[in-house]
Amino acid sequence: MQLALLRSFIACALASAFLASAQAQEKVVNLYSARHYQTDEALYSSFTRQTGITVKRIEGKEDELLERIRNEGANSPADVLLTVDAARLAVAHEMGLLAPVRSKLLEARIPAHLRTDDWFAFSLRARVIVYAKGAVDPQEVKNYGDLANPRLRGKLCSRSGSHPYNLSLLASIIAHQGEAKAEEWARGVVANFARAPKGGDTDQIRAVAAGECGVALANTYYLARLMRSDKPEDRKTMERIGVVWPDQKGSGTHVNVSGGGMLKTAPHKEAALKFLEYLASDEAQRHFADGNNEWPVVAGVKLGNPALEELGTFKADKLPVGSLATYRAKAQLIFDRSGYR
Numbered sequence: 001m002q003l004a005l006l007r008s009f010i011a012c013a014l015a016s017a018f019l020a021s022a023q024a025q026e027k028v029v030n031l032y033s034a035r036h037y038q039t040d041e042a043l044y045s046s047f048t049r050q051t052g053i054t055v056k057r058i059e060g061k062e063d064e065l066l067e068r069i070r071n072e073g074a075n076s077p078a079d080v081l082l083t084v085d086a087a088r089l090a091v092a093h094e095m096g097l098l099a100p101v102r103s104k105l106l107e108a109r110i111p112a113h114l115r116t117d118d119w120f121a122f123s124l125r126a127r128v129i130v131y132a133k134g135a136v137d138p139q140e141v142k143n144y145g146d147l148a149n150p151r152l153r154g155k156l157c158s159r160s161g162s163h164p165y166n167l168s169l170l171a172s173i174i175a176h177q178g179e180a181k182a183e184e185w186a187r188g189v190v191a192n193f194a195r196a197p198k199g200g201d202t203d204q205i206r207a208v209a210a211g212e213c214g215v216a217l218a219n220t221y222y223l224a225r226l227m228r229s230d231k232p233e234d235r236k237t238m239e240r241i242g243v244v245w246p247d248q249k250g251s252g253t254h255v256n257v258s259g260g261g262m263l264k265t266a267p268h269k270e271a272a273l274k275f276l277e278y279l280a281s282d283e284a285q286r287h288f289a290d291g292n293n294e295w296p297v298v299a300g301v302k303l304g305n306p307a308l309e310e311l312g313t314f315k316a317d318k319l320p321v322g323s324l325a326t327y328r329a330k331a332q333l334i335f336d337r338s339g340y341r
């Protein structure tokens, strides 16, 4: 009887060991993605054609995905996490979800200020100032600092101060100028609100075009999307607004990232690394630019995006992405204290 039990125990152990190794060798990468861009589909199928590795994608809201990975624990099927915003990638790091990744290829292709030990930026978006033509003089809104100037009283529209895009911008201001100056800025901006913060970046752009406010902040890919739109109302919106690259004589325009990393518990580590390296390839980099109107992180990639071309070149802030993470919590406290909700 005991022998029979032992036999069945051994059989079970063998079967589960076999299953685990089969899972590890399976040509698949489980991707948890918070990038909500339809165009990414083409990117993944091209990776599969080149490597034979299937991309199984689970999409979700940024914070929900992180929560899900944490709850799944050691059994999580997640291999790679892709998300937008440095502050969110930092949260994944702080939660201890990411595995340190050493890759000569990633280190050679991605500039040092756009990567950390366990996550990498794969594309860039700039946060620019949008103003109403004819109503606001662009000379008066050349820098982020100008948004706090009392001459813009009642003229500024904004999305919530809790949104990672604004948190990362404030984190960059803390990194460059210190907490006191950053708080002064946040209070000045709040004093200039035309209305309580609401909506996304595109809503702010439309509000500026509609004359509801004179100035707003927006990420460049939202602008490029409107520039490439065939809809007459989008064309009208773009005719009514102007775009300023802030801080060109100072530290440069704040850029945020879209990026990702490998999970500590990834069952397919080899495939995950291949996938991350693929995202830094010329082809994938071009895709980020042409498909979602973001800038590549890899230098010298040829683009075919008329909207990015029209937006032109600018001096980008070279602050290491890790610093945006460092000051994220402080940025939230400052926004809370300043009433930037």
Ligand SMILES: [Fe+2]
Residues within 6 Å of the ligand: 219
């Ligand atoms: Fe966005």
